[in-house]
Amino acid sequence: MIDEIEQCRDAALAAVRGADSVDVLEQALGEHLGKRGPLASLKARLGTLATVDEKKAMGQRLNEAMAAVGAAADERRMALAAGERAQLLESERMDLTEHQREPRRGHAHLVTEAWERLEDVFVGLGFKIAEGPEIETDWYNFEALNMPPSHPARSMWDTLFVDHGAPGSTVLRTHTSPVQARVMTTQEPPIYVVAPGRVFRNETADATHMPVFHQIEGLVVDRGISFADLAGTIEAFTRAFFGPGFTSRLRPSFFPFTEPSAEFDIRRPDGSWLELGGCGMVHPNVLAACGIDPEEWSGFAFGFGIDRMAKEYHGVDDLREMYSNDIRFIEQF
Numbered sequence: 320m321i322d323e324i325e326q327c328r329d330a331a332l333a334a335v336r337g338a339d340s341v342d343v344l345e346q347a348l349g350e351h352l353g354k355r356g357p358l359a360s361l362k363a364r365l366g367t368l369a370t371v372d373e374k375k376a377m378g379q380r381l382n383e384a385m386a387a388v389g390a391a392a393d394e395r396r397m398a399l400a401a402g403e404r405a406q407l408l409e410s411e412r413m414d415l416t417e418h419q420r421e422p423r424r425g426h427a428h429l430v431t432e433a434w435e436r437l438e439d440v441f442v443g444l445g446f447k448i449a450e451g452p453e454i455e456t457d458w459y460n461f462e463a464l465n466m467p468p469s470h471p472a473r474s475m476w477d478t479l480f481v482d483h484g485a486p487g488s489t490v491l492r493t494h495t496s497p498v499q500a501r502v503m504t505t506q507e508p509p510i511y512v513v514a515p516g517r518v519f520r521n522e523t524a525d526a527t528h529m530p531v532f533h534q535i536e537g538l539v540v541d542r543g544i545s546f547a548d549l550a551g552t553i554e555a556f557t558r559a560f561f562g563p564g565f566t567s568r569l570r571p572s573f574f575p576f577t578e579p580s581a582e583f584d585i586r587r588p589d590g591s592w593l594e595l596g597g598c599g600m601v602h603p604n605v606l607a608a609c610g611i612d613p614e615e616w617s618g619f620a621f622g623f624g625i626d627r628m629a630k631e632y633h634g635v636d637d638l639r640e641m642y643s644n645d646i647r648f649i650e651q652f
């Protein structure tokens with residue numbers, strides 16, 4: 320019987336020590352130490368032994384064998400549990416150090432960059448910055464600019480109207496030119512201002528047009544201002560903004576608020592031309608409408624698109640790209 324006890328114990332120890340998971344271990348324990356297991360059936364045979372001493376001795380050996388298996392199982396259970404926990408921790412591991420990498424730096428929108436650089440250039444030329452509202456009255460947007468109601472030139476701007484006040488009396492400003500009138504009605508000459516801002520037109524977006532875009536307006540009113548001052552200012556601006564290889568030219572044109580009027584183009588170093596904007600000598604009617612005596616003061620004005628300028632500056636094909644919010648587009652600059 321001693322041999323049988325030792326065999327059963329060793330088989331149980333081998334099963335317990337060989338268990339590769341807590342589940343397998345508990346199952347092996349059940350099989351070897353359970354009520355129907357081999358050690359239990361040996362125990363049942365104790366009663367058949369002849370002497371009390373024999374019963375005692377075998378009983379003790381059986382108890383020792385069972386205790387040894389139990390102790391081995393406890394040890395194995397701890398080792399397996401520790402391993403399983405380590406495995407769980409590893410599988411659920413999160414690498415938080417990833418977020419400690421150097422943060423990537425973005426930059427301002429291309430139009431914002433151009434806007435700010437334009438301000439810098441004009442401030443460097445002695446201009447101040449002026450502002451006006453994006454929702455404008457018909458008077459500032461058109462009438463003060465020498466376009467009385469139903470003047471045909473109003474059709475140069477596809478206007479978006481705001482449902483406020485008398486029908487047609489309130490508009491989303493179609494250009495930054497109304498800021499000229501706002502400045503002249505509130506400030507005494509001499510005036511040297513630029514007014515960058517958002518403008519709106521009832522137009523479908525395409526490669527060169529957006530219904531919402533940006534312009535910068537320039538206005539100078541002083542004594543003895545001539546067309547030569549206008550041409551010189553445009554030229555100085557062109558070189559300061561684009562670089563020394565660039566020059567400008569003026570072509571005759573028409574705007575109701577300037578007389579004479581011109582369009583100005585920028586000549587790139589490769590000889591090609593970029594049409595940039597409009598300009599001219601402030602019309603005497605505009606000065607008078609804003610309370611400035613045209614006999615004493617004269618001035619020039621200009622206005623051009625900032626978005627188109629940023630587009631040209633960076634060689635972007637399609638204006639709509641600039642508003643796509645596609646990170647791959649933005650990251651190129």
Ligand code: DAH
Pocket residue numbers: 493494495496536537574576577596597598599619620621622623
């Ligand atoms: N406001 C004009 C436009 O949106 C541009 C312009 C032309 C502005 C001539 C001026 C100017 O100040 O003198 O097309």
